[in-house]
Amino acid sequence: MKQTNLSVFVTHSGCPHICSFCDQRTISGHTSVSVNELDELLKTQQPILEKSGTTAQIAFFGGSFTAIDRDYMESLLKCAHSYLVRYPKQYTSLRCSTRPDCVDDEILDTLERYGMRSIELGAQSMNDEVLAANHRGHTAEDVRTASRLIKRRGFELGLQMMTGLYKDKPEYCIATANEFVALDCDTVRIYPTVILKGTELDTLHSEGKYDSFTFEQTVELCAKLLEIFRKANIPVIRLGLHASEDVSGNMTGGVYHPALREICESRLFYKLMSGQMTQPGKYTVYTDKRNISRAVGHKGCNKEAFLRSGISFVIKEETGTLVRAEKM
Numbered sequence: 526m527k528q529t530n531l532s533v534f535v536t537h538s539g540c541p542h543i544c545s546f547c548d549q550r551t552i553s554g555h556t557s558v559s560v561n562e563l564d565e566l567l568k569t570q571q572p573i574l575e576k577s578g579t580t581a582q583i584a585f586f587g588g589s590f591t592a593i594d595r596d597y598m599e600s601l602l603k604c605a606h607s608y609l610v611r612y613p614k615q616y617t618s619l620r621c622s623t624r625p626d627c628v629d630d631e632i633l634d635t636l637e638r639y640g641m642r643s644i645e646l647g648a649q650s651m652n653d654e655v656l657a658a659n660h661r662g663h664t665a666e667d668v669r670t671a672s673r674l675i676k677r678r679g680f681e682l683g684l685q686m687m688t689g690l691y692k693d694k695p696e697y698c699i700a701t702a703n704e705f706v707a708l709d710c711d712t713v714r715i716y717p718t719v720i721l722k723g724t725e726l727d728t729l730h731s732e733g734k735y736d737s738f739t740f741e742q743t744v745e746l747c748a749k750l751l752e753i754f755r756k757a758n759i760p761v762i763r764l765g766l767h768a769s770e771d772v773s774g775n776m777t778g779g780v781y782h783p784a785l786r787e788i789c790e791s792r793l794f795y796k797l798m799s800g801q802m803t804q805p806g807k808y809t810v811y812t813d814k815r816n817i818s819r820a821v822g823h824k825g826c827n828k829e830a831f832l833r834s835g836i837s838f839v840i841k842e843e844t845g846t847l848v849r850a851e852k853m
């Protein structure tokens with residue numbers, strides 16, 4: 526049975542915060558869904574899911590689901606829940622993303638009642654200096670408190686982080702990832718900062734007071750983050766913003782690349798392989814089928830990089846193996 530997320534964007538109109546990076550309409554590429562639109566979407570998708578033998582989690586994304594107008598939130602939940610009840614073979618559960626300071630027992634009671642299974646928190650960083658400098662309006666302790674509550678109540682916990690915000694440092698991002706692991710989250714999303722027109726980051730950038738991490742720094746850092754989460758067995762379900770003309774057309778800086786994840790995974794595999802291929806020569810690299818393109822690298826970049834050090838390799842499939850290199 527195939528599984529998918531049916532994403533519904535719920536922007537936070539009237540949000541009282543002024544996060545330095547935020548231009549919600551551009552990031553989501555959508556305006557908020559109405560209850561009628563949601564109903565129509567679920568009605569239209571149901572036979573398509575049935576025909577293809579796919580189950581879907583209905584996902585409310587946009588960043589602050591539990592902070593939006595309560596009646597609006599409940600009407601969306603009610604509508605989605607009615608499809609969970611009527612079509613349990615197509616619609617399995619609900620998912621949402623929200624702010625760490627907008628979660629308490631009362632709101633979790635409501636979410637639970639309507640079939641919410643997964644809650645993602647936009648933590649962004651576990652460094653209080655970075656959170657304050659970017660006007661997030663919550664602290665790292667809020668993330669810890671909300672995360673523990675979500676886990677205690679039996680929901681699946683997702684944590685989202687950004688890299689390269691104002692005042693951020695690579696070591697802060699590594700510490701954030703290690704804290705995510707300690708919080709025992711079930712999934713992670715990593716978003717390198719994209720500087721969007723009209724945001725505070727854009728102003729700071731144009732005044733020369735701020736720049737995000739470079740592309741190279743981001744790739745190097747994200748490869749390390751992927752390794753931290755891989756070792757902890759925590760799936761990284763997203764790395765980088767979704768491809769969108771709104772984002773590419775509105776960015777004034779930062780890191781955005783449609784193949785960013787592939788490039789970072791290539792770097793991770795380069796590191797894993799270089800730990801085993803230390804001398805020039807020919808090697809056989811054994812790896813699982815799903816890792817072959819990562820080992821070769823994005824557009825063959827790993828092959829080329831090793832060749833520059835006098836190292837060549839052929840790849841052989843070995844089910845379940847991450848990387849095992851043998852000199853020929």
Ligand code: SF4
Pocket residue numbers: 537540541542543544547548549588589624
């Ligand atoms: S990112 Fe910040 S400013 Fe933007 S909607 Fe979310 S809380 Fe509000």
